[in-house]
Amino acid sequence: MFDVPGWPGHLPGQHVDVRLTAEDGYSVQRSYSISSAPDGNRVELAVQRVVDGEVSPYLCDVLSVGDKIELRGPVGGWFVWRPADQAPVTLVAGGSGIAPLMAMVRTRASEGSRVPFRLVYSVRTPDDVLFADELRRRARDDAGLDVRLVYTRQTPEGSPEPPGRLGVATLNTYGWPAEFTPNCFVCGPTGFVETVSDILVALGHDLRRVRTERFG
Amino acid sequence: MSDDHVDGNALAGDLREIFAVDLTTATGRCAGCGYRGSVATLRVYRNAPGLVARCPHCEEVVLRLVRGRDRAWLDLRGTVSLEIPLPS
Numbered sequence: 106m107f108d109v110p111g112w113p114g115h116l117p118g119q120h121v122d123v124r125l126t127a128e129d130g131y132s133v134q135r136s137y138s139i140s141s142a143p144d145g146n147r148v149e150l151a152v153q154r155v156v157d158g159e160v161s162p163y164l165c166d167v168l169s170v171g172d173k174i175e176l177r178g179p180v181g182g183w184f185v186w187r188p189a190d191q192a193p194v195t196l197v198a199g200g201s202g203i204a205p206l207m208a209m210v211r212t213r214a215s216e217g218s219r220v221p222f223r224l225v226y227s228v229r230t231p232d233d234v235l236f237a238d239e240l241r242r243r244a245r246d247d248a249g250l251d252v253r254l255v256y257t258r259q260t261p262e263g264s265p266e267p268p269g270r271l272g273v274a275t276l277n278t279y280g281w282p283a284e285f286t287p288n289c290f291v292c293g294p295t296g297f298v299e300t301v302s303d304i305l306v307a308l309g310h311d312l313r314r315v316r317t318e319r320f321g
Numbered sequence: 322m323s324d325d326h327v328d329g330n331a332l333a334g335d336l337r338e339i340f341a342v343d344l345t346t347a348t349g350r351c352a353g354c355g356y357r358g359s360v361a362t363l364r365v366y367r368n369a370p371g372l373v374a375r376c377p378h379c380e381e382v383v384l385r386l387v388r389g390r391d392r393a394w395l396d397l398r399g400t401v402s403l404e405i406p407l408p409s
Protein backbone atom coordinates (compact mmCIF):
# COMPACT_ATOMS: atom_id res chain seq x y z
CA MET A 106 0.00 0.00 0.00
CA PHE A 107 1.50 3.31 -1.08
CA ASP A 108 0.64 6.89 -0.45
CA VAL A 109 1.48 8.76 -3.64
CA PRO A 110 1.36 12.54 -3.34
CA GLY A 111 -0.36 14.05 -6.37
CA TRP A 112 -1.70 10.70 -7.60
CA PRO A 113 -4.00 11.62 -10.52
CA GLY A 114 -6.36 8.66 -9.97
CA HIS A 115 -6.49 5.54 -12.10
CA LEU A 116 -8.75 3.23 -14.05
CA PRO A 117 -9.15 -0.35 -12.81
CA GLY A 118 -6.71 -2.56 -14.72
CA GLN A 119 -3.92 0.00 -15.05
CA HIS A 120 -0.42 -0.64 -13.74
CA VAL A 121 2.59 1.25 -12.44
CA ASP A 122 6.27 0.76 -13.16
CA VAL A 123 8.40 0.40 -10.04
CA ARG A 124 12.03 1.43 -10.37
CA LEU A 125 14.74 0.53 -7.91
CA THR A 126 18.08 2.31 -8.21
CA ALA A 127 21.24 1.23 -6.41
CA GLU A 128 23.80 3.70 -5.13
CA ASP A 129 26.07 3.03 -8.09
CA GLY A 130 23.26 4.09 -10.46
CA TYR A 131 22.29 0.57 -11.58
CA SER A 132 18.53 0.45 -11.88
CA VAL A 133 15.87 -2.15 -12.56
CA GLN A 134 12.25 -1.67 -13.42
CA ARG A 135 9.20 -3.95 -13.19
CA SER A 136 5.49 -3.45 -13.77
CA TYR A 137 2.85 -4.06 -11.10
CA SER A 138 -0.89 -3.84 -11.48
CA ILE A 139 -2.88 -1.63 -9.18
CA SER A 140 -5.25 -3.76 -7.09
CA SER A 141 -7.14 -0.96 -5.34
CA ALA A 142 -10.13 1.02 -6.57
CA PRO A 143 -9.43 4.74 -7.03
CA ASP A 144 -9.16 6.24 -3.55
CA GLY A 145 -7.37 9.57 -3.22
CA ASN A 146 -3.59 9.18 -3.04
CA ARG A 147 -3.68 5.55 -1.93
CA VAL A 148 -2.41 2.88 -4.31
CA GLU A 149 -2.30 -0.81 -3.45
CA LEU A 150 -0.11 -3.36 -5.22
CA ALA A 151 -0.17 -7.14 -4.72
CA VAL A 152 3.30 -8.53 -5.34
CA GLN A 153 4.06 -12.23 -5.41
CA ARG A 154 7.59 -13.20 -4.40
CA VAL A 155 9.49 -14.83 -7.25
CA VAL A 156 12.30 -16.89 -5.72
CA ASP A 157 15.68 -15.46 -6.86
CA GLY A 158 13.90 -12.55 -8.53
CA GLU A 159 15.58 -9.16 -8.61
CA VAL A 160 12.70 -6.93 -7.62
CA SER A 161 9.83 -8.88 -6.05
CA PRO A 162 11.78 -10.24 -3.02
CA TYR A 163 12.87 -6.69 -2.25
CA LEU A 164 9.28 -5.42 -2.38
CA CYS A 165 7.98 -8.35 -0.31
CA ASP A 166 10.73 -8.74 2.30
CA VAL A 167 12.90 -5.64 2.50
CA LEU A 168 10.58 -2.73 1.89
CA SER A 169 8.81 -1.66 5.05
CA VAL A 170 6.28 0.91 6.16
CA GLY A 171 7.59 4.43 5.67
CA ASP A 172 10.10 3.52 2.92
CA LYS A 173 10.02 5.38 -0.36
CA ILE A 174 10.21 3.92 -3.84
CA GLU A 175 9.96 5.31 -7.34
CA LEU A 176 6.63 4.67 -9.08
CA ARG A 177 5.70 5.67 -12.62
CA GLY A 178 2.07 5.66 -13.57
CA PRO A 179 -0.76 4.97 -13.72
CA VAL A 180 -0.17 3.68 -17.26
CA GLY A 181 -1.94 1.53 -19.82
CA GLY A 182 -5.31 2.50 -21.26
CA TRP A 183 -6.17 -0.81 -22.87
CA PHE A 184 -6.49 -3.45 -20.16
CA VAL A 185 -9.07 -1.40 -18.28
CA TRP A 186 -12.69 -1.83 -17.36
CA ARG A 187 -14.84 1.28 -17.75
CA PRO A 188 -17.92 1.30 -15.49
CA ALA A 189 -19.94 3.03 -18.24
CA ASP A 190 -19.66 -0.13 -20.37
CA GLN A 191 -22.78 -2.18 -19.60
CA ALA A 192 -21.65 -5.49 -21.16
CA PRO A 193 -21.32 -8.38 -18.70
CA VAL A 194 -17.78 -9.13 -17.59
CA THR A 195 -15.87 -12.40 -17.26
CA LEU A 196 -12.65 -12.13 -15.25
CA VAL A 197 -10.12 -14.96 -15.30
CA ALA A 198 -7.13 -14.78 -12.96
CA GLY A 199 -4.15 -17.06 -12.48
CA GLY A 200 -2.17 -16.53 -9.26
CA SER A 201 -1.11 -12.90 -8.76
CA GLY A 202 -3.08 -12.09 -11.93
CA ILE A 203 -5.93 -11.38 -9.53
CA ALA A 204 -4.42 -7.92 -8.83
CA PRO A 205 -5.88 -5.80 -11.66
CA LEU A 206 -9.10 -7.85 -11.64
CA MET A 207 -9.50 -7.08 -7.94
CA ALA A 208 -9.35 -3.38 -8.83
CA MET A 209 -12.22 -3.98 -11.27
CA VAL A 210 -14.31 -5.88 -8.68
CA ARG A 211 -13.72 -3.15 -6.11
CA THR A 212 -14.44 -0.31 -8.52
CA ARG A 213 -17.67 -2.01 -9.58
CA ALA A 214 -18.76 -1.97 -5.93
CA SER A 215 -17.58 1.55 -5.13
CA GLU A 216 -19.33 2.93 -8.23
CA GLY A 217 -22.55 1.07 -7.38
CA SER A 218 -22.40 -0.60 -10.81
CA ARG A 219 -24.89 -3.38 -11.61
CA VAL A 220 -22.89 -4.82 -14.48
CA PRO A 221 -22.89 -8.61 -13.91
CA PHE A 222 -19.40 -9.92 -13.10
CA ARG A 223 -18.12 -13.47 -13.03
CA LEU A 224 -14.66 -14.14 -11.64
CA VAL A 225 -12.86 -17.44 -12.19
CA TYR A 226 -9.67 -17.53 -10.13
CA SER A 227 -7.08 -20.28 -10.46
CA VAL A 228 -4.66 -20.96 -7.60
CA ARG A 229 -2.42 -23.85 -6.62
CA THR A 230 -3.67 -24.40 -3.07
CA PRO A 231 -6.16 -22.76 -0.67
CA ASP A 232 -3.21 -20.94 0.98
CA ASP A 233 -2.43 -19.16 -2.28
CA VAL A 234 -5.73 -17.28 -2.54
CA LEU A 235 -5.01 -13.56 -2.40
CA PHE A 236 -7.80 -11.39 -0.97
CA ALA A 237 -9.48 -14.59 0.28
CA ASP A 238 -11.64 -13.03 3.01
CA GLU A 239 -12.65 -10.06 0.93
CA LEU A 240 -13.61 -12.25 -2.02
CA ARG A 241 -15.70 -14.50 0.22
CA ARG A 242 -17.47 -11.46 1.64
CA ARG A 243 -18.01 -9.84 -1.74
CA ALA A 244 -19.33 -13.05 -3.32
CA ARG A 245 -21.97 -12.99 -0.59
CA ASP A 246 -22.71 -9.24 -0.44
CA ASP A 247 -21.97 -7.73 -3.88
CA ALA A 248 -25.13 -8.46 -5.86
CA GLY A 249 -24.30 -9.65 -9.36
CA LEU A 250 -20.78 -10.85 -8.57
CA ASP A 251 -20.02 -14.58 -8.84
CA VAL A 252 -16.68 -15.98 -7.70
CA ARG A 253 -15.40 -19.42 -8.62
CA LEU A 254 -12.09 -20.71 -7.30
CA VAL A 255 -10.17 -23.40 -9.17
CA TYR A 256 -7.44 -25.32 -7.31
CA THR A 257 -4.73 -26.88 -9.43
CA ARG A 258 -2.64 -28.72 -6.79
CA GLN A 259 -4.64 -29.09 -3.59
CA THR A 260 -8.30 -28.42 -2.80
CA PRO A 261 -9.73 -27.21 0.52
CA GLU A 262 -10.53 -29.86 3.10
CA GLY A 263 -13.80 -31.63 2.36
CA SER A 264 -13.99 -30.46 -1.25
CA PRO A 265 -15.83 -33.01 -3.41
CA GLU A 266 -13.72 -32.29 -6.51
CA PRO A 267 -10.10 -33.27 -7.12
CA PRO A 268 -7.60 -30.53 -7.97
CA GLY A 269 -7.17 -29.88 -11.68
CA ARG A 270 -6.23 -27.35 -14.31
CA LEU A 271 -8.65 -24.73 -15.47
CA GLY A 272 -10.29 -26.21 -18.56
CA VAL A 273 -12.98 -25.70 -21.18
CA ALA A 274 -15.77 -27.08 -18.98
CA THR A 275 -15.05 -24.74 -16.07
CA LEU A 276 -14.83 -21.62 -18.24
CA ASN A 277 -17.97 -22.68 -20.08
CA THR A 278 -19.87 -23.14 -16.81
CA TYR A 279 -18.56 -20.26 -14.73
CA GLY A 280 -17.87 -17.59 -17.36
CA TRP A 281 -20.53 -15.81 -19.44
CA PRO A 282 -21.55 -17.56 -22.66
CA ALA A 283 -20.16 -16.01 -25.86
CA GLU A 284 -23.72 -15.11 -26.99
CA PHE A 285 -23.88 -12.52 -24.21
CA THR A 286 -20.88 -10.76 -25.81
CA PRO A 287 -19.15 -10.23 -22.48
CA ASN A 288 -15.91 -8.33 -22.02
CA CYS A 289 -13.31 -10.86 -20.90
CA PHE A 290 -10.22 -9.87 -18.94
CA VAL A 291 -7.55 -12.54 -18.51
CA CYS A 292 -4.50 -11.99 -16.34
CA GLY A 293 -1.66 -14.07 -14.93
CA PRO A 294 1.49 -15.91 -15.97
CA THR A 295 2.01 -15.95 -19.75
CA GLY A 296 1.32 -19.69 -20.17
CA PHE A 297 -1.91 -19.43 -18.22
CA VAL A 298 -3.10 -16.45 -20.24
CA GLU A 299 -2.34 -18.24 -23.53
CA THR A 300 -4.32 -21.31 -22.46
CA VAL A 301 -7.32 -19.34 -21.25
CA SER A 302 -7.53 -17.06 -24.28
CA ASP A 303 -7.33 -20.09 -26.59
CA ILE A 304 -10.21 -21.69 -24.67
CA LEU A 305 -12.30 -18.52 -24.80
CA VAL A 306 -11.81 -18.23 -28.55
CA ALA A 307 -12.70 -21.93 -28.93
CA LEU A 308 -15.88 -21.23 -26.94
CA GLY A 309 -16.82 -18.64 -29.56
CA HIS A 310 -15.69 -15.41 -27.91
CA ASP A 311 -14.62 -12.59 -30.21
CA LEU A 312 -10.88 -12.13 -29.75
CA ARG A 313 -11.39 -8.37 -29.72
CA ARG A 314 -13.39 -8.72 -26.53
CA VAL A 315 -10.74 -10.82 -24.82
CA ARG A 316 -8.21 -8.49 -23.21
CA THR A 317 -5.08 -9.97 -21.75
CA GLU A 318 -2.36 -8.98 -19.35
CA ARG A 319 0.59 -11.38 -19.32
CA PHE A 320 2.83 -11.13 -16.29
CA GLY A 321 5.71 -13.00 -17.93
CA MET B 322 14.02 -11.63 -16.44
CA SER B 323 11.44 -14.04 -17.78
CA ASP B 324 11.79 -15.36 -21.34
CA ASP B 325 8.04 -15.36 -21.75
CA HIS B 326 6.58 -12.50 -23.69
CA VAL B 327 4.18 -10.01 -22.21
CA ASP B 328 1.55 -7.79 -23.85
CA GLY B 329 2.19 -4.50 -25.64
CA ASN B 330 0.37 -3.01 -22.70
CA ALA B 331 3.59 -3.43 -20.71
CA LEU B 332 5.20 -0.77 -22.94
CA ALA B 333 2.81 1.86 -21.61
CA GLY B 334 5.19 3.35 -19.04
CA ASP B 335 8.24 3.60 -21.30
CA LEU B 336 6.23 5.05 -24.20
CA ARG B 337 4.40 7.50 -21.97
CA GLU B 338 7.76 8.91 -20.94
CA ILE B 339 8.39 9.81 -24.59
CA PHE B 340 4.93 10.66 -25.91
CA ALA B 341 2.26 12.96 -24.56
CA VAL B 342 -0.54 10.42 -25.00
CA ASP B 343 -0.97 6.70 -24.26
CA LEU B 344 0.45 4.98 -27.32
CA THR B 345 -0.67 1.48 -26.30
CA THR B 346 -4.27 2.24 -27.31
CA ALA B 347 -3.12 3.36 -30.77
CA THR B 348 -3.98 1.09 -33.70
CA GLY B 349 -0.95 -0.01 -35.64
CA ARG B 350 -0.57 -1.73 -39.00
CA CYS B 351 2.12 -4.37 -39.44
CA ALA B 352 4.44 -3.85 -42.43
CA GLY B 353 4.89 -7.61 -42.75
CA CYS B 354 1.32 -8.89 -43.00
CA GLY B 355 -1.01 -5.94 -42.72
CA TYR B 356 -2.40 -6.99 -39.32
CA ARG B 357 -4.22 -4.09 -37.68
CA GLY B 358 -4.50 -4.01 -33.94
CA SER B 359 -3.90 -2.06 -30.81
CA VAL B 360 -0.26 -1.64 -29.74
CA ALA B 361 -1.37 -3.28 -26.47
CA THR B 362 -1.94 -6.56 -28.35
CA LEU B 363 1.64 -6.86 -29.63
CA ARG B 364 3.90 -9.53 -28.13
CA VAL B 365 6.68 -7.92 -26.19
CA TYR B 366 9.96 -9.74 -25.58
CA ARG B 367 12.18 -8.29 -22.89
CA ASN B 368 15.23 -10.51 -23.10
CA ALA B 369 16.59 -8.85 -26.25
CA PRO B 370 18.63 -5.66 -25.81
CA GLY B 371 15.78 -3.27 -25.14
CA LEU B 372 12.18 -4.18 -25.78
CA VAL B 373 11.07 -5.89 -28.96
CA ALA B 374 7.40 -5.92 -29.95
CA ARG B 375 6.31 -8.49 -32.50
CA CYS B 376 3.13 -8.81 -34.54
CA PRO B 377 0.79 -11.37 -32.90
CA HIS B 378 -0.14 -12.57 -36.39
CA CYS B 379 3.13 -12.96 -38.35
CA GLU B 380 5.71 -12.56 -35.52
CA GLU B 381 7.68 -9.89 -37.42
CA VAL B 382 9.27 -7.15 -35.34
CA VAL B 383 7.03 -4.08 -35.56
CA LEU B 384 8.55 -1.90 -32.87
CA ARG B 385 11.80 -1.81 -30.96
CA LEU B 386 12.60 0.44 -28.04
CA VAL B 387 16.03 0.79 -26.50
CA ARG B 388 16.61 3.05 -23.55
CA GLY B 389 19.85 4.56 -22.46
CA ARG B 390 20.49 6.67 -19.44
CA ASP B 391 19.63 9.96 -21.14
CA ARG B 392 18.03 8.94 -24.44
CA ALA B 393 15.81 6.38 -26.12
CA TRP B 394 15.84 4.83 -29.57
CA LEU B 395 12.54 3.90 -31.14
CA ASP B 396 12.67 1.76 -34.28
CA LEU B 397 9.34 1.59 -36.14
CA ARG B 398 10.50 -0.04 -39.39
CA GLY B 399 7.96 -2.84 -39.05
CA THR B 400 5.02 -0.48 -38.68
CA VAL B 401 3.20 1.02 -41.68
CA SER B 402 1.17 3.49 -39.64
CA LEU B 403 -0.14 4.26 -36.19
CA GLU B 404 -3.58 5.69 -35.59
CA ILE B 405 -3.49 7.48 -32.26
CA PRO B 406 -6.61 8.42 -30.31
CA LEU B 407 -6.35 11.92 -28.90
CA PRO B 408 -8.29 13.30 -25.97
CA SER B 409 -10.99 15.55 -27.47
Ligand SMILES: Cc1cc2nc3c(=O)[nH]c(=O)nc-3n(C[C@H](O)[C@H](O)[C@H](O)COP(=O)(O)OP(=O)(O)OC[C@H]3O[C@@H](n4cnc5c(N)ncnc54)[C@H](O)[C@@H]3O)c2cc1C
Binds near residue numbers: 136152
Ligand atom coordinates in the same frame (compact mmCIF):
# COMPACT_ATOMS: atom_id res chain seq x y z
C1 LIG C 1 1.89 -5.24 -17.06
C2 LIG C 1 2.41 -6.15 -15.97
C3 LIG C 1 1.79 -6.16 -14.72
C4 LIG C 1 2.27 -6.98 -13.67
N1 LIG C 1 1.62 -6.99 -12.48
C5 LIG C 1 2.06 -7.78 -11.47
C6 LIG C 1 1.36 -7.82 -10.20
O1 LIG C 1 0.35 -7.14 -9.99
N2 LIG C 1 1.86 -8.65 -9.22
C7 LIG C 1 2.99 -9.41 -9.40
O2 LIG C 1 3.39 -10.11 -8.47
N3 LIG C 1 3.66 -9.40 -10.59
C8 LIG C 1 3.23 -8.59 -11.62
N4 LIG C 1 3.91 -8.58 -12.83
C9 LIG C 1 5.19 -9.33 -12.93
C10 LIG C 1 6.33 -8.43 -12.40
O3 LIG C 1 6.50 -7.32 -13.26
C11 LIG C 1 7.70 -9.14 -12.34
O4 LIG C 1 7.96 -9.79 -13.56
C12 LIG C 1 7.80 -10.17 -11.22
O5 LIG C 1 7.56 -9.53 -9.96
C13 LIG C 1 9.19 -10.81 -11.19
O6 LIG C 1 10.18 -9.81 -11.05
P1 LIG C 1 11.55 -10.09 -10.30
O7 LIG C 1 12.46 -8.94 -10.54
O8 LIG C 1 11.28 -10.45 -8.87
O9 LIG C 1 12.12 -11.39 -10.99
P2 LIG C 1 13.20 -11.46 -12.17
O10 LIG C 1 14.54 -11.09 -11.64
O11 LIG C 1 12.68 -10.70 -13.31
O12 LIG C 1 13.15 -13.01 -12.51
C14 LIG C 1 13.75 -14.01 -11.70
C15 LIG C 1 13.39 -15.39 -12.20
O13 LIG C 1 11.99 -15.61 -12.10
C16 LIG C 1 11.41 -15.85 -13.37
N5 LIG C 1 10.20 -15.04 -13.42
C17 LIG C 1 10.11 -13.75 -13.78
N6 LIG C 1 8.84 -13.31 -13.67
C18 LIG C 1 8.12 -14.34 -13.21
C19 LIG C 1 6.76 -14.50 -12.88
N7 LIG C 1 5.89 -13.48 -13.01
N8 LIG C 1 6.35 -15.71 -12.42
C20 LIG C 1 7.23 -16.74 -12.30
N9 LIG C 1 8.53 -16.64 -12.60
C21 LIG C 1 8.98 -15.47 -13.06
C22 LIG C 1 12.42 -15.42 -14.38
O14 LIG C 1 12.36 -16.21 -15.55
C23 LIG C 1 13.72 -15.60 -13.65
O15 LIG C 1 14.19 -16.90 -13.79
C24 LIG C 1 3.42 -7.79 -13.90
C25 LIG C 1 4.05 -7.77 -15.16
C26 LIG C 1 3.55 -6.98 -16.18
C27 LIG C 1 4.26 -6.99 -17.51
Ligand SMILES: [Zn+2]
Binds near residue numbers: 351380381
Ligand atom coordinates in the same frame (compact mmCIF):
# COMPACT_ATOMS: atom_id res chain seq x y z
ZN1 LIG D 1 2.27 -9.05 -39.02
